[in-house]
Amino acid sequence: xxxxxxxxxxxxxxxxxxxxxxxxxxxxxxxxxxxxxxxxxxxxxxxxxxxxxxxxxxxxxxxxxxxxxxxxxxxxxxxxxxxxxxxxxxxxxxxxxxxxxxxxxxxxxxxxxxxxxxxxxxxxxxxxxxxxxxxxxxxxxxxxxxxxxxxxxxxxxxxxxxxxxxxxxxxxxxxxxxxxxxxxxxxxxxxxxxx
Amino acid sequence: xxxxxxxxxxxxxxxxxxxxxxxxxxxxxxxxxxxxxxxxxxxxxxxxxxxxxxxxxxxxxxxxxxxxxxxxxxxxxxxxxxxxxxxxxxxxxxxxxxxxxxxxxxxxxxxxxxxxxxxxxxxxxxxxxxxxxxxxxxxxxxxxxxxxxxxxxxxxxxxxxxxxxxxxxxxxxxxxxxxxxxxxxxxxxxxxxxxxxxxxxxxxxxxxxxxxxxxxxxxxxxxxxxxxxxxxxxxxxxxxxxxxxxxxxxxxxxxxxxxxxxxxxxxxxxxxxxxxxxxxxxxxxxxxxxxxxxxxxxxxxxxxxxxxxxxxxxxxxxxxxxxx
Amino acid sequence: xxxxxxxxxxxxxxxxxxxxxxxxxxxxxxxxxxxxxxxxxxxxxxxxxxxxxxxxxxxxxxxxxxxxxxxxxxxxxxxxxxxxxxxxxxxxxxxxxxxxxxxxxxxxxxxxxxxxxxxxxxxxxxxxxxxxxxxxxxxxxxxxxxxx
Numbered sequence: 036x037x038x039x040x041x042x043x044x045x046x047x048x049x050x051x052x053x054x055x056x057x058x059x060x061x062x063x064x065x066x067x068x069x070x071x072x073x074x075x076x077x078x079x080x081x082x083x084x085x086x087x088x089x090x091x092x093x094x095x096x097x098x099x100x101x102x103x104x105x106x107x108x109x110x111x112x113x114x115x116x117x118x119x120x121x122x123x124x125x126x127x128x129x130x131x132x133x134x135x136x137x138x139x140x141x142x143x144x145x146x147x148x149x150x151x152x153x154x155x156x157x158x159x160x161x162x163x164x165x166x167x168x169x170x171x172x173x174x175x176x177x178x179x180x181x182x183x184x185x186x187x188x189x190x191x192x193x194x195x196x197x198x199x200x201x202x203x204x205x206x207x208x209x210x211x212x213x214x215x216x217x218x219x220x221x222x223x224x225x226x227x228x229x230x
Numbered sequence: 231x232x233x234x235x236x237x238x239x240x241x242x243x244x245x246x247x248x249x250x251x252x253x254x255x256x257x258x259x260x261x262x263x264x265x266x267x268x269x270x271x272x273x274x275x276x277x278x279x280x281x282x283x284x285x286x287x288x289x290x291x292x293x294x295x296x297x298x299x300x301x302x303x304x305x306x307x308x309x310x311x312x313x314x315x316x317x318x319x320x321x322x323x324x325x326x327x328x329x330x331x332x333x334x335x336x337x338x339x340x341x342x343x344x345x346x347x348x349x350x351x352x353x354x355x356x357x358x359x360x361x362x363x364x365x366x367x368x369x370x371x372x373x374x375x376x377x378x379x380x381x382x383x384x385x386x387x388x389x390x391x392x393x394x395x396x397x398x399x400x401x402x403x404x405x406x407x408x409x410x411x412x413x414x415x416x417x418x419x420x421x422x423x424x425x426x427x428x429x430x431x432x433x434x435x436x437x438x439x440x441x442x443x444x445x446x447x448x449x450x451x452x453x454x455x456x457x458x459x460x461x462x463x464x465x466x467x468x469x470x471x472x473x474x475x476x477x478x479x480x481x482x483x484x485x486x487x488x489x490x491x492x493x494x495x496x497x498x499x500x501x502x503x504x505x506x507x508x509x510x511x512x513x514x515x516x517x518x519x520x521x522x523x524x525x526x527x528x529x530x531x532x533x534x535x536x537x538x539x540x541x542x543x544x545x546x547x548x549x550x551x552x553x554x
Numbered sequence: 555x556x557x558x559x560x561x562x563x564x565x566x567x568x569x570x571x572x573x574x575x576x577x578x579x580x581x582x583x584x585x586x587x588x589x590x591x592x593x594x595x596x597x598x599x600x601x602x603x604x605x606x607x608x609x610x611x612x613x614x615x616x617x618x619x620x621x622x623x624x625x626x627x628x629x630x631x632x633x634x635x636x637x638x639x640x641x642x643x644x645x646x647x648x649x650x651x652x653x654x655x656x657x658x659x660x661x662x663x664x665x666x667x668x669x670x671x672x673x674x675x676x677x678x679x680x681x682x683x684x685x686x687x688x689x690x691x692x693x694x695x696x697x698x699x700x701x702x
Contacts, residue, residue, distance in 0.1 A: 038418045039519045055592040058682050059689060060277030069682050098648050098677075117646025117663075121679040140680045143638075143687035144673050145694070147646075147665070152675065260594070272597060284596055285564060291597055297561035298608070303632035305605060444557035455603035462605035462632045 046050070071073065075136035076121040076136045079114055079158045087174040088158045090110055090227040092134060101125060109170045116142060152214035165205035167214070170206040240338040241331060248330050249293075249471075252478035255510050256292040259477075262514040289303035292474060299467030307460050309370035318365030319461070322358050326475040329354035332484045334412055337496030342409040342486070349406060352396055355479060359385060359438060359470060363467075366457035377456030380525050381447035387532035388437025388444070392542030397428040398423065398547040399487050412486040413494045419550045428488040430513070433536055435480050437528075439473075442517035446525050481506050495549045559696060562608070562634070565597040566692050571627055572666055573616025578678035579641035583613060586681035593685060596692075599640030604630040611684075613668075615643040615650045616661045628668040634698040636691040638672045639664060640684055643675040655674050659660075 041218035058069050088110045093101045102117035104111055114125070126134045144152045161176065180199055187195060198219045202210055210219070257272060308313060332351035334342040338522075341347060346375025363381050366374035402423050403411045414420075437444045448456035452462040458466060485505050486493035492502050523531065568587075572580050587593055587600050601607050604627045616624055628637070642648035647662040664670065671694045674687035 042519055043515065043582055053265065053270045053592075054268045054589060055595070056590060058276065058591055058685055060280050075680075099651060100646075104596065115646060116642075116675040117673060118642060118648050118651055120642055120676065122677075138674070140683045141686045142675050142679075142683060143690050144675075145671065145690065147673070152673065241686065264592070264594060267589050269592035270595045271592070273595045283563070285560065288564070288595075288597060294561040294564040294597065295599075296566075297558060299567045300636070301558040301562060302608075305630070305632055408681040455601065455606065458606070459603045460605060466606060 041140055046198070068114055071138050073138075075138045075140070076123050078116065078117070078137055078141045079121070079123075079125065079136050079154055080135050081114075081154055082133045082135070083113065083156050085131045086112060086156050086158060087133075087178050089130065089174045089175055089178075091128045091130055095128040097122055097124060103171065108160050110158045110160050110172060112156045112158065116154065117147065130182075140154075148219045161204070163209055164204040165209040166206060168206050168208075176203060213215050237340065238467075242332060244340060245327060245461060246263060246333060247335070248327075248475060248478045248482075251506070252292045252474035253290055254477075255477050255481060255506065256474055257403070257406055258507065258510045259514050259517070261292065262511060263518045266518040267516065269317065275475065296467045296470050297422045299470060300464050302463040302464030302467075304465055307370060310460065311368040311370070314368035314451070315365055315460075318361040318368065319465045319472070322361035322365070323468050323472045323475070325361065326472045326479060329358060331473060331543070332408060334409055334486050334493045335438035335482065336499040336502045337495055338523050339409050339410035341496075342412070343407060346406050348396060348400055348411070352393065353407060353482075355438075355476070356389065358476060362457060362469065362472065362474055365469075366460070369460035371460045373454040374457040376453045376458050377447050377449075377459070380449075380453075381457055381527055384437050384444060384447060385467045385529060386407065387529050387536065388434045391430050391532060391536035391540060392434035392438070394543060395427040395434065396487070398427045398430075398540070400551040401544070402547040402549065405456075408483075409494075412490045412492075414490050416490065419546070423543065423546050423550065424488045426539060426546060428484070430536060430539045430543060431484055431488065432509075433532075433539075435484065436516060438480060439477060439513070439534070441513050443520040443523045443531075444528055445535060446522055446528065450523060467540055481509055555599045563692055563696050565599070566608045566636075566688070566695060567592075567599050567601045567606055568609045568611055568688070569601055569604045569627075569631065570613045571604075571624070573612055573614040573620055573624060573644065576662070579613035579644070579676075582678045582681055583640060583684055586684040591681045591685060593688065596689075598688060602675045605632065605633050607694060608635060609668045609688060610668075611633060611640055611688070612637060612644050612664050613640045615647055616658070616664050617659055617679055618661050621667060622634065624664055624667050625664060634695060635697060636671045636673065636698070637664075637668055638687050638691045639670045640674045640676075640679060640687065642675050642677045644670075645675045648677060652685045 056069055057067050088103065088170050090103050092112070098118045098120045100115045102115070102121070104115050121136070123136050126136055127191055142151065158172045161173050162169050183199070184192065184196065201217045201219055205213065261274070272291040274287060276286055276288070305480040306315060329351050331341045332344070332347045332354065334340055348452070363378050363497060366378045398408050399411060402420060403414055405411055406412075435441070440448055443540050448458065453459075458469060461469060482493065486500060489505055491507055492498045493521070570580070570583055582609050585591065589649055604610070608631075610628060610631050612624075639645050643650060650657060650660045652661060661667075672690045674683055676683050679687075
């Protein structure tokens with residue numbers, strides 16, 4: 036009985052105000068509305084201008100939520116939120132810092148095909164100069180060139196830079212087929228190494 | 231003749247009134263226990279921006295629950311004894327409603343003036359609870375069987391306290407008519423009896439209404455939903471309706487027996503409401519402050535506390551009868 | 555809108571079905587029912603038996619041994635009913651999702667067995683997200699009635 040009186044005292048001492056948040060009602064930034072902790076990993080958001088379609092997020096995705104597929108002249112980078120574990124691995128892996136975890140959490144959707152269930156980014160593909168097949172995004176080519184130039188051995192830098200510019204605009208198949216015509220065959224690197 | 235017409239009218243009026251008051255009491259039980267737990271509970275005034283969707287007030291939340299259950303599909307299990315399973319909720323409701331006809335309300339004596347109305351009312355309340363045991367037993371579910379068995383054990387011990395306190399009052403007041411008891415005067419000795427017998431009745435009410443230390447018949451998460459495991463839709467709604475009427479009936483019986491003359495005249499109505507709210511508040515505070523007993527603990531507790539208290543009641547009642 | 559339809563929206567009862575998984579979503583679901591996010595404000599109650607429920611709240615991916623139980627519990631909920639799948643496992647299989655070869659023990663999301671009405675992705679979803687899902691479930695419940 037004494038324990039119960041103790042509990043009753045405790046309950047009544049702080050009994051002035053309920054601690055319930057007013058969640059579905061009210062204004063979002065208000066603290067009484069909802070408590071959003073620092074660093075909450077909510078829906079990932081992809082910056083369309085920054086994304087280069089490099090597949091880095093696809094390779095690290097733990098839940099196999101990210102998929103990349105080419106359709107026509109578009110490359111679609113997709114995160115299917117139904118499989119996403121909100122682990123932010125893609126945010127870490129993205130070389131362009133295009134993916135960012137927001138603190139939005141209201142993601143309830145009525146069906147699988149709902150657009151809100153997917154984070155979609157559509158990128159334009161570059162067409163091959165020779166055969167006209169869409170094969171890669173413009174930004175990926177440029178960024179790869181930049182990064183290549185940063186890290187490459189100074190001996191081969193000029194050659195590679197020239198070759199890269201010659202090859203720009205050809206799809207992998209055409210590069211293989213016209214390697215000799217364009218004078219981009221890898222044999223010359225072997226020769227350089229010998230020097 | 232006028233009396234007869236008045237009685238008939240009041241009998242018709244009391245059913246919706248009892249339903250309304252029972253709903254308010256159940257709402258209070260839920261709201262107060264929510265506030266004890268530092269949460270809001272069913273909202274008295276809904277948030278402004280949610281009003282169009284969720285309604286302005288939830289004062290009638292228990293009634294909405296019952297109405298919703300009446301609008302749902304009713305499933306009757308194949309293994310159940312169909313007739314008993316289907317009819318017992320309605321019989322339980324019938325007896326609960328019949329019991330409240332014998333309990334006076336301020337301004338409405340109803341049938342509480344008939345001879346032996348105390349015994350009739352207590353029998354009807356017992357019958358109502360009996361059918362909340364019989365229906366589940368017929369459902370064929372093991373969880374319901376366990377729940378019903380616990381209910382029987384609890385019922386036996388809590389009934390003892392209930393009857394002892396009723397008859398202590400009856401002996402002291404020299405009457406088996408509720409109306410005579412509730413319109414009788416007060417004296418110092420009777421006030422003493424009110425305290426002891428009232429405490430015993432309160433304890434018995436805990437067992438009958440399944441308030442927290444004695445809610446093992448419908449122990450959630452332990453034996454699924456206890457007796458009501460197999461009930462759904464209209465039949466469950468009927469049981470909930472019975473619960474509402476029982477809550478009203480027991481509170482009204484308590485007030486009319488132990489706090490005379492509150493339940494007699496219409497002028498006492500505000501005091502009646504205050505007494506009922508205080509009683510519900512006490513029930514709630516017992517509910518939130520206690521964990522669930524095991525059935526053995528509950529029986530031991532009743533035998534250790536309720537029986538000596540009952541005997542004490544009888545001694546006091548006999549002393550009042552013989553001496554005063 | 556009749557009083558019955560109103561009552562249906564005002565008192566949705568919830569049955570919590572844990573199919574399998576890591577219990578993260580269950581903890582968040584219980585947090586949504588606890589004083590901090592008290593859903594009893596809107597009349598939502600956690601009921602212990604599926605026969606009393608209006609909303610079936612499933613968490614976790616379904617192991618193959620659990621398939622008959624999921625079906626049976628869904629059938630035990632009296633109509634009209636709504637299923638809310640909470641967590642990425644219950645929505646799309648999450649980490650347990652396998653195209654080919656098929657996982658030997660885990661079937662995947664309960665959507666393959668029972669019709670799910672609202673999906674709440676998240677690993678685990680915030681209690682607020684679960685409340686949001688339940689509210690959408692309530693709206694669907696109201697729709698289901700008006701069709702009849």
